[in-house]
Amino acid sequence: MDLASAQVIGAGLAAIGVGAAAIGVGNVWGPFLESAVRNPAASDSQFTRVLIGFALAELLGLIALVVAIIILYAPPHH
């Protein structure tokens, strides 16, 4: 298998990590929305933490995207 094909396959596999991060982000917002509907008064005070949690979960998905970009454009043993 030559480098170009392996690169493309590797980038496709790295994109699975982005999907896994989507589950993580849903894990942050889902329970927040569930409990915010039950207790709206307490939800505003925690919204800031929700954004922090979202950013941290999203970061890992973006790192998977960076891995895909590195594989496609700057693979080792170039």
Place this chain on the structure above:
Amino acid sequence: MAGEAKLDPMRQFEVHPIVPLHVGGYDISLTNSALWMLLALGVVVVFIALGMKRELVPGRWQMAVEELTGMIEKMAGTTIGPEGKKFEPLLFSLFTFILAANFLGILPFAVVPGLHPFASTSHFSITGVLAVLSFSIVLIVGFSKHGFHFFSLFLPPGVPWYMQAFLFPIELVSFLVRPFSLGLRLFVAILAGHVLMDVFGSFIVDGLNGGPLGIGVGVISFLFVIFIGVLEILVCLIQAYVFTLLTAVYLNDAVNLH
């Protein structure tokens, strides 16, 4: 069929000099990246200057500027506490600069053929420097306030000593990763959004150039690009807010150790 345009989403990120300037072997030309950063600065300065009429009953523009500063004051107050007052200018500058730079990058200049906006925050060199800036301020504040006691930040309280010794390198590593993650988050979010818009935009062009099925693809892609545009506005706001909020949280770690 005429020559098909090659899909090249990375071309919008090219940095090229506008005013070439070389001093002593160093290239300090004014590039398009620098120009757009100056434009972001100009936008922020104009926005605040127009709201500084200091009327007792504020007009709408002054109200908007007061809301913005109020948001930063609230953020500094809740995350850092009473010591947060001296960090409000830093947080305000970070937030407004990143927000303006992000927004200027998604302006619809491309309706004029050949023109396109440039998102200066879509380069790791820019966001990395912002992250290093906020992280070094955290370090300077931490060490000047606590001296070597700052290292007690990495020993979680209420944990037996053998667990603390085990956790210390883990906490240290996760602390040192902070500037990298801060800069990377902003950079990749803006980069990914722009690449997505470019790819779907090229789908519109290629679709409308194709047969009748292509026109359907073009129309669907057009609706999708509108949706992605709205999403990008949200991402710009969230990423600017999260960068500032995390800087405030790290400052809280440095100022009030636990």
